Amino acid sequence: MHNINFSHTPVLLNEVINNLNIQPNGTYIDATVGGAGHAIEIAKKLINGKLFAFDKDPDAISFSKEKLSGYSVALINEDFANMEKFVNEKVDGVLMDLGVSSHQLDNAKRGFSYKKNGPLDMRMSKTGESAKQILNFKSAKEIANILKIYGEERFAFKIANEIVLRRTYKAIETTEDLANIIRGVVPFKFKRQKNPCKKTFQAIRIAVNNEFLNLKKGLNSAFNLLKPKGRLLVISFHSLEDKIVKNFYKDKATGCICSKNFPICVCKNVKKANILNKKPITPNDDEISKNNRAHSAKLRVLEKL
Ligand SMILES: C[S@@+](CC[C@H](N)C(=O)[O-])C[C@H]1O[C@@H](n2cnc3c(N)ncnc32)[C@H](O)[C@@H]1O
Numbered sequence: 001m002h003n004i005n006f007s008h009t010p011v012l013l014n015e016v017i018n019n020l021n022i023q024p025n026g027t028y029i030d031a032t033v034g035g036a037g038h039a040i041e042i043a044k045k046l047i048n049g050k051l052f053a054f055d056k057d058p059d060a061i062s063f064s065k066e067k068l069s070g071y072s073v074a075l076i077n078e079d080f081a082n083m084e085k086f087v088n089e090k091v092d093g094v095l096m097d098l099g100v101s102s103h104q105l106d107n108a109k110r111g112f113s114y115k116k117n118g119p120l121d122m123r124m125s126k127t128g129e130s131a132k133q134i135l136n137f138k139s140a141k142e143i144a145n146i147l148k149i150y151g152e153e154r155f156a157f158k159i160a161n162e163i164v165l166r167r168t169y170k171a172i173e174t175t176e177d178l179a180n181i182i183r184g185v186v187p188f189k190f191k192r193q194k195n196p197c198k199k200t201f202q203a204i205r206i207a208v209n210n211e212f213l214n215l216k217k218g219l220n221s222a223f224n225l226l227k228p229k230g231r232l233l234v235i236s237f238h239s240l241e242d243k244i245v246k247n248f249y250k251d252k253a254t255g256c257i258c259s260k261n262f263p264i265c266v267c268k269n270v271k272k273a274n275i276l277n278k279k280p281i282t283p284n285d286d287e288i289s290k291n292n293r294a295h296s297a298k299l300r301v302l303e304k305l
Contacts, residue, residue: 008102009291010037011235012299015281016095017041019233019301025049026092029225031080031218034101036064042095043071052087054080056125056209060101079125081217087225094222097235098215100124100205102293108175112205114197117176122208131204135172140164150212150240151203158185159200175201202238212244219248223273226304231276235299242280242298249275249302276301 024047030039033053043051051073061077076086105113111121120132144160147153162185179197186196222232236242255271280298288295
């Protein structure tokens with residue numbers, strides 16, 4: 001077996017497989033292959049079909065290469081924002097299972113988790129600007145904005161100012177350095193409610209990986225690649241991410257919004273898709289009890305007209 005331990009329990013697996021409506025001869029994209037938990041179940045249902053599987057993390061690709069050997073899968077180590085450059089045919093379905101994998105969170109060396117001490121890295125692709133560079137070189141205002149916008153952290157300015165003060169004595173190097181700064185700043189009564197590090201770590205991770213811009217680009221690319229009746233499935237794990245997906249779906253599913261009194265349409269909105277589930281699909285209690293990562297998952301399904 002491969003030397004990278006990549007255990008990751010796929011979230012909402014049955015719901016994903018049912019809603020993708022897999023045709024044995026169809027073409028599909030798993031935009032976030034991770035530990036290939038969803039991908040292998042999609043691949044098993046294909047006879048003459050094809051699966052393109054993307055991940056920007058080279059570890060996910062090398063693990064999945066082994067797990068998916070024997071299946072008709074093209075593995076691509078790229079950001080899903082660029083998927084149109086790599087897929088030159090229309091597809092029947094796209095899955096995007098957003099965020100980080102358990103492997104990334106559990107591996108202290110990747111620096112994603114406030115529960116494990118490691119270098120402040122957080123780069124899914126292992127390239128570009130790391131969390132350490134952001135925290136040690138950006139201004140207090142820039143850091144505060146990241147924490148406020150991507151983490152909705154109410155103590156954004158206090159935490160950012162403390163980071164900038166501390167780094168004048170010693171660079172912020174590890175996840176523990178950052179976690180200690182946050183714990184020192186957040187008042188006691190807020191620390192009791194939730195782990196005070198959660199929002200800051202989420203915000204820095206989003207900034208490091210440019211997650212929102214790439215999500216918007218990925219949604220557009222995926223939609224462009226869909227055949228008529230093709231489906232786009234997105235699983236999100238926090239409200240800011242879900243809002244981007246929800247708004248994108250709403251935009252595609254909205255037709256003319258002109259007043260009935262107008263003789264002709266001036267808004268030029270054309271309905272391009274149907275939202276198949278008005279409310280997001282969420283995991284049942286059984287799944288949540290077996291896999292804590294699933295507790296905040298929301299699956300939304302869009303079908304192109
Ligand atoms: C939640 S995991 C996917 C787990 C997978 N569905 C499974 O069953 O094992 C998310 C994966 O998406 C990857 N990822 C996140 N954003 C990405 C992006 N913009 N482009 C490509 N891969 C991305 C991460 O590196 C991670 O491996």
